[in-house]
Amino acid sequence: xxxxxxxxxxxxxxxxxxxxxxxxxxxxxxxxxxxxxxxxxxxxxxxxxxxxxxxxxxxxxxxxxxxxxxxxxxxxxxxxxxxxxxxxxxxxxxxxxxxxxxxxxxxxxxxxxxxxxxxxxxxxxxxxxxxxxxxxxxxxxxxxxxxxxxxxxxxxxxxxxxxxxxxxxxxxxxxxxxxxxxxxxxxxxxxxxxxxxxxxxxxxxxxxxxxxxxxxxxxxxxxxxxxxxxxxxxxxxxxxxxxxxxxxxxxxxxxxxxxxxxxxxxxxxxxxxxxxxxxxxxxxxxxxx
Amino acid sequence: xxxxxxxxxxxxxxxxxxxxxxxxxxxxxxxxxxxxxxxxxxxxxxxxxxxxxxxxxxxxxxxxxxxxxxxxxxxxxxxxxxxxxxxxxxxxxxxxxxxxxxxxxxxxxxxxxxxxxxxxxxxxxxxxxxxxxxxxxxxxxxxxxxxxxxxxxxxxxxxxxxxxxxxxxxxxxxxxxxxxxxxxxxxxxxxxxxxxxxxxxxxxxxxxxxxxxxxxxxxxxxxxxxxxxxxxxxxxxxxxxxxxxxxxxxxxxxxxxxxxxxxxxxxxxxxxxxxxxxxxxxxxxxxxxxxxxxxxxxxxx
Numbered sequence: 001x002x003x004x005x006x007x008x009x010x011x012x013x014x015x016x017x018x019x020x021x022x023x024x025x026x027x028x029x030x031x032x033x034x035x036x037x038x039x040x041x042x043x044x045x046x047x048x049x050x051x052x053x054x055x056x057x058x059x060x061x062x063x064x065x066x067x068x069x070x071x072x073x074x075x076x077x078x079x080x081x082x083x084x085x086x087x088x089x090x091x092x093x094x095x096x097x098x099x100x101x102x103x104x105x106x107x108x109x110x111x112x113x114x115x116x117x118x119x120x121x122x123x124x125x126x127x128x129x130x131x132x133x134x135x136x137x138x139x140x141x142x143x144x145x146x147x148x149x150x151x152x153x154x155x156x157x158x159x160x161x162x163x164x165x166x167x168x169x170x171x172x173x174x175x176x177x178x179x180x181x182x183x184x185x186x187x188x189x190x191x192x193x194x195x196x197x198x199x200x201x202x203x204x205x206x207x208x209x210x211x212x213x214x215x216x217x218x219x220x221x222x223x224x225x226x227x228x229x230x231x232x233x234x235x236x237x238x239x240x241x242x243x244x245x246x247x248x249x250x251x252x253x254x255x256x257x258x259x260x261x262x263x264x265x266x267x268x269x270x271x272x273x274x275x276x277x278x279x280x281x282x283x284x285x286x287x288x289x
Numbered sequence: 290x291x292x293x294x295x296x297x298x299x300x301x302x303x304x305x306x307x308x309x310x311x312x313x314x315x316x317x318x319x320x321x322x323x324x325x326x327x328x329x330x331x332x333x334x335x336x337x338x339x340x341x342x343x344x345x346x347x348x349x350x351x352x353x354x355x356x357x358x359x360x361x362x363x364x365x366x367x368x369x370x371x372x373x374x375x376x377x378x379x380x381x382x383x384x385x386x387x388x389x390x391x392x393x394x395x396x397x398x399x400x401x402x403x404x405x406x407x408x409x410x411x412x413x414x415x416x417x418x419x420x421x422x423x424x425x426x427x428x429x430x431x432x433x434x435x436x437x438x439x440x441x442x443x444x445x446x447x448x449x450x451x452x453x454x455x456x457x458x459x460x461x462x463x464x465x466x467x468x469x470x471x472x473x474x475x476x477x478x479x480x481x482x483x484x485x486x487x488x489x490x491x492x493x494x495x496x497x498x499x500x501x502x503x504x505x506x507x508x509x510x511x512x513x514x515x516x517x518x519x520x521x522x523x524x525x526x527x528x529x530x531x532x533x534x535x536x537x538x539x540x541x542x543x544x545x546x547x548x549x550x551x552x553x554x555x556x557x558x559x560x561x562x563x564x565x566x567x568x569x570x571x572x573x574x575x576x577x578x579x580x581x582x583x584x585x586x587x588x589x590x
Contacts, residue, residue, distance in 0.1 A: 044440075135560060
């Protein structure tokens with residue numbers, strides 16, 4: 001495949017992949033640096049003639065911008081939603097990693113009775129579509145067996161994320177546990193190490209690269225989740241950025257600079273995470289499929 | 290096959306292994322049981338009972354009546370037809386483009402690492418944000434697609450992209466595919482990497498050109514990857530929600546089954562019919578999943 005025709009075709013294909021992947025993001029950045037007037041200008045300005053941070057200023061500082069297109073932002077609302085998303089991602093991911101690492105080790109290595117059935121049950125729930133659960137979840141969280149309602153709390157959301165994402169994390173780590181050499185752990189056990197100590201000292205460090213990849217995938221999943229928090233939150237007490245951002249979509253007209261600024265700010269954390277860990281993430285996604 | 294240390298350590302280690310095994314899976318099992326399995330059972334019960342106060346009837350067991358209702362409901366039916374379109378369009382685009390991307394990025398070239406890093410960005414972003422980024426492109430009045438096509442003299446006046454006909458479903462699918470294509474491409478890339486180079490060099494000796502190699506070696510050997518991509522693509526497209534919600538709200542012309550479930554359950558406060566429709570979709574999903582699993586087994590044997 002070294003003829004000039006093929007090389008040109010390949011170059012075009014590579015460029016197309018870059019434009020397709022980055023294009024919408026760049027359009028978002030360009031729009032967020034425009035004013036309403038520049039967005040509406042004819043002929044279209046793909047890049048603003050007078051770039052401005054006004055949209056970010058309005059979004060974060062909370063200027064009412066009704067004149068420009070019907071969006072009203074309140075000071076601190078957007079920042080609060082970013083904060084909620086960060087807390088939800090960090091706390092959920094920590095619990096998911098602990099639960100999933102233990103479960104993956106147990107079903108992958110310990111060969112305890114019914115281990116295969118437990119794995120089948122966990123993986124089976126991955127096929128259960130979230131929407132079958134989410135409608136009833138509302139009622140379950142509103143009237144839990146003990147304590148007050150968990151609707152509109154970050155704690156309630158964390159519980160739901162743990163339950164819905166732990167099976168996937170367990171499966172991803174299980175495929176890794178099965179491929180890991182068993183000799184280091186066996187040696188430790190023969191030396192008189194207990195199973196628990198061998199797990200903490202030998203197996204978990206062995207799994208660390210897989211755990212890092214799964215941590216990234218879980219953080220991205222929680223950060224991007226929309227339907228669950230849309231139904232289970234009401235106020236800024238727990239509302240994440242994905243739900244808040246839809247408030248900037250106007251019913252008839254949309255203030256594009258503010259919407260784009262919100263989109264750009266919401267995509268920076270996941271984009272940085274994906275870029276930083278991209279080799280591990282791609283390896284894990286491709287390897288366990 | 291018992292591991293050697295289980296024998297050597299005697300009963301104490303064996304029992305320790307059993308207990309530790311259960312202790313290690315109990316947290317996951319409790320979480321899944323309380324917040325997936327129990328709500329599922331609750332929802333199933335809900336879908337078999339009457340809608341209650343809104344319809345002026347007493348809550349009570351009605352069997353499969355809610356299921357019959359949603360199957361006969363014209364709006365739900367239309368949502369099912371839309372969902373079929375979303376799935377067909379998304380999956381075929383993802384398979385074709387995914388194979389093209391994978392073939393392009395398979396061989397090592399300068400800058401490949403950069404392209405791979407850029408490639409996964411759309412997958413990493415929340416689908417709500419994808420919708421936000423694309424929204425200006427499809428804006429009916431002064432959207433970027435309109436002005437591009439007008440500047441190229443393809444159209445003479447702005448086209449209302451999200452307003453009528455089948456068009457809107459196509460554009461929303463495109464946004465959905467933007468987010469899913471990276472994952473599908475990686476699946477195919479992994480598939481390509483598992484094909485040994487010797488197969489290609491042997492066929493090159495036999496005088497096969499790139500196109501014939503692609504037809505007769507690459508495509509057949511990618512069949513397991515295709516089955517996986519088909520499964521992943523279908524599962525993600527059949528439950529499409531976020532992109533529709535951001536780009537066109539709950540408008541009738543783009544309503545998917547899941548948007549209809551949302552509308553029935555939360556806008557009309559009709560939990561019974563909402564859950565019935567959700568379970569119907571779950572049943573369809575499960576059947577498709579089983580079919581794909583069979584296809585996957587066939588293609589790998």
